Amino acid sequence: MRESPDFFPAKMTMQVLAGRSHPLFSQQVIKKLGSKYGSPGLVSSRFSNGETIVVIQDSVRDGDVFVIQTASDPVNDMLMELLITVNACKTASARRITAVLPCFPYARQDKKDRSRAPITAKLVANMLETAGCNHIITMDLHASQIQGFFNIPVDNLYAETAMVDYIKQEMSLEDVVIVSPDAGGAKRAAIIADKLRVDLALIHKERKVANQVSRMILVGSVTGKTAIVVDDIADTCGTLALASQVLMDNGARSCCAIVTHGFLTGPAIERIEKSSLDRLVVSNTLPLSDEALQCRKIHTIDISGIIAEAVRRTHNSESISQLFS
DSSP, rough: OOOOGGHHHHHHEEEEEESOHHHHHHHHHHHHHOTTTTOOOOOEOOTSSEEEEEEEESTTEEEEEEOOOOOSSSSHHHHHHHHHHHHHHTTTTSSSEEEESSSSTTTTOSSSOSSSSHHHHHHHHHHHHHHHEEEEEEEEOSSSSGGOOSSEEEEEOOOHHHHHHHHHHHOOGGGEEEESSSSGGHHHHHHHHHHHHHHEEEEEEEEEEEEHHOOOOOOOOOTEEEEEEEEESSSSOOHHHHHHHHHHHHOOOOEEEEEEOOOOOTTTTEEESSEEEOOOOEEETTTTOOOHOOOOTTEEEHHHHHHHHHHHHHHHHSGGGOOOO
């Protein structure tokens, strides 16, 4: 016998929780989603011994909850806050919990590349699932294989659309060449080059220790052109500084870089200032320090609209892939 429509569950109410990692970005996402979506209050504080305590002020029962948290400093505190928030939603009877991670924590530790090396990205995946996550939304994973670490759906969004739009608006495409700073980013660079219909070059880099490049070799021609280095992460910016010098030494007319996640730690700002880069463009997946905001060479592009649209489509059971088709 066919069931009455009364037996079917009611549509879930979208509720967005914003962690402490990047309040401005969270506000931009919530604003783009519109006021019709509920935003339960989330209060995070710490005991005197450093333990994190999270209080969700409104009911999330039977809700479609999205928790926005990125891998900003201090990463471990932000990750722990996310896990506690997700678990609190689970025990408060939320029907579905989605962790929205503009920058995935520990994404660079994705493989066992030496003896006794940890695969910490897999550990983070296990912790998120154990805490109660039903779905993950993130952007530009350092390695797409991280999606396979989960037993739940993972939507890996791409910043290429925002990068392409920025290049079209700010630069003349007649003399542009897209450059990948390493072999791992060649696919990303090739996609952007194809969309812009411009040439592609590759830099092969050799590392003897982490975060330190010993040698760079350019494959391709950049003579007389504007070289645009594209990458997913800018941390200490040693690679970008060396890459810009290699490109200028090989005849590039000018050089700039576009990066998704701008950690910009340690000597990064000083290196950017002293480098041959005309500008470094980073997305707002991570908050910038005051020093970075004051640096004349550092510019930002807003990707909160892509995140907001992915959240809306997830809630309404619409296709995410159409965002990038």
